[in-house]
Amino acid sequence: AWAIIFCLAVAPVHGQYYSRTVKARPRVEKITRLHFFFHDIRSGENATAIPIASPNTTQDTPTYGTLYAMDDPLTMESELTSTLIGNSQGLYLDLSRERTQFTAIFYADFAFTTGRFNGSSFSLFSRFSAEADPSTIREMAIVGGRGAFRMATGFALLRPIWSNTIGDAIVEFNVTLYHY
Numbered sequence: 001a002w003a004i005i006f007c008l009a010v011a012p013v014h015g016q017y018y019s020r021t022v023k024a025r026p027r028v029e030k031i032t033r034l035h036f037f038f039h040d041i042r043s044g045e046n047a048t049a050i051p052i053a054s055p056n057t058t059q060d061t062p063t064y065g066t067l068y069a070m071d072d073p074l075t076m077e078s079e080l081t082s083t084l085i086g087n088s089q090g091l092y093l094d095l096s097r098e099r100t101q102f103t104a105i106f107y108a109d110f111a112f113t114t115g116r117f118n119g120s121s122f123s124l125f126s127r128f129s130a131e132a133d134p135s136t137i138r139e140m141a142i143v144g145g146r147g148a149f150r151m152a153t154g155f156a157l158l159r160p161i162w163s164n165t166i167g168d169a170i171v172e173f174n175v176t177l178y179h180y
Helices: 002-014
Strands: 030-040 049-053 067-075 084-094 103-112 121-129 138-146 153-163 169-179
Touching (some): 030 084, 121 153, 138 169
Antiparallel strands (some): 030 067, 067 084, 103 121, 153 169
16 A cells, blocks of 8 residues: 555656756857748749638639748749759748739748758748839848757848749848847
8 A cells, every 4th residue: 555655646746847947158149141042933833832722702803812832942043943952831821902012921931951051941920012113122030940040030131033923933032140
């Protein structure tokens, strides 16, 4: 009987979650600047962004409210055939009722598969708006990272290079990351 009581008394003590807080060492913040091109292709057999949910309404703007999944290539140059350095996987939601303007909320993980940052990524979560002037530079927020970009914050400056009426686009990225 004493053995059973002892086992029952010991089990809750060893079954509890253990944690310990320690003082963190000071870390040196690093700044990394990246430049690459993002290719979002919604047309053709090899589309890199596809609609996964659409509103069940009849409306003038067929893409408004549509949720897209993307697995877009990242390259060194603006041509899709240039050196592939990684991919951007995530979601974006089309928010604009105006046919002439594309506005979306993006969540994407930009992962690098070659070079110095192979295996590292940063996460972007922000609003993107296609202004009337296509040469306008847009800014988006960096909200995290892993690997070499652990605990990243920062911003991405985007400049559309090319787009068509179907929704295909090539976008130039200039990214500034603050990380440890």
